[in-house]
Amino acid sequence: MVQKRYFWEGGEEGSDVPNRDSKRRNASIRDMNKSSMQELVIKLEPFLRNCVSQEVQRAINSYLRSPLNQIGSSEGSRSLQLHFDDELPSTLFTGCRVEKEDSTLVKVVLRDSMSKRVITSGPLSSIKVTIVVLDGDFNKDDKEDWTQQEFNNRIIQERAGKRPLVTGAVVLSLREGMGYIEDVSFTDNSSWIRSGKFRVGAISSEGSIREGMSNAFKVKDHRGESYKKHHPPSSDDEVWRLEKIAKDGASHKRLTSHGICNVKGLLQLYVTNPCSLHKILGGNKISSKAWNSIIEHASACLLDDNELYLYKAEDGTVLVLNSIYDVVGANFDGGHYLSVDMFNKSEQLLVDNLKQHVYKNLNYLVPLGDQSFVAHPLLLPNLQTGSYCNPSIQNVSFQVGQDYSL
Incomplete structure (x- = not known):
């Protein structure tokens, strides 16, 4: 039998072992690869150092900005x-x-x-x-x-x-x-x-x-806007627009049953007879907090400055009232018109007593359509019973209140 012959890479026909030159070549390749890796590492080292440095700095900055490491108003630079x-x-x-x-x-x-x-x-x-x-x-x-x-x-x-x-x-x-x-x-x-x-x-x-x-x-x-409270309310707003008065609630129904349908009507009754208003709203059943909230909210109402009323007493004193029947001024003994903030103590006492009689006789009030009487305090109205000589109101007739006494 003919013996088989093997061929080794780099060897000659009939050789039984690998050629030594092949070993040397492989060793040389390994040395070259090792040298290339070292050169690559040397070249990448500055880049890697820079990346690491940036990440460390970013972490430090993040730490310093955290709420746990800020003292007082730490962002003082945000002036x-x-x-x-x-x-x-x-x-x-x-x-x-x-x-x-x-x-x-x-x-x-x-x-x-x-x-x-x-x-x-x-x-x-x-x-x-x-x-x-x-x-x-x-x-x-x-x-x-x-x-x-x-x-x-x-x-x-x-x-x-x-x-x-x-x-x-x-x-x-x-x-x-x-x-x-x-x-x-x-x-x-x-x-x-x-x-x-x-x-x-x-x-x-x-x-x-x-x-x-x-x-x-x-x-x-x-959908809840239709029940929204108005701040401030207007005089013609329905009363349920006020705080503590629910639409179609008990207070709303009690007020409307007494003819009080809007904020103006509620304020008129509050000025002329607060006890009656308190009773309508429940009397002792309504808390002080709820009562105060209603009155405070209603009192923020913007009144119509063009709606004024006059009232003349037997002694010749003429009161000027606003749209909710609050006294805003007066004329005493044929003198000048005075706004309420100009009253002295005796005049204020006179008005305080007189207006209680007015509030029991609201039918005696006469609407004042022209504001010149109030706008010009120095105008001197003729206080003869029946009319004023001021041209703007000379045709206004007064029904003199009866049975008035201090």
């Missing part, structure tokens, strides 16, 4: 601050514009944190400001010493599957350090967060400017 110049109502409604109680625009200003001076010039006086929504519980102590991170952590986003929480012109531009929230509205109520309230925040892209925030308020669904 400028956005500020809400106006207070928002205690309740807003979805779909309705964010605005003040009197339906005017909410103003945002950029001011110096220390001097409170508005920044009216320079590039920062015309920055863009973005409106965001915050948790109503944030900054409850109103210290205004929050950090940027704390502020950002309290920004509220919309619920899953809902539209953005606020829509409209959420970015506004300042002019001379002032701007207005013109057309921003909520799309969702505030009942789903723990505090049940939101705040509106203002932020800018300038890291040196501290953020601003409004007071806390509730946001209710639009």
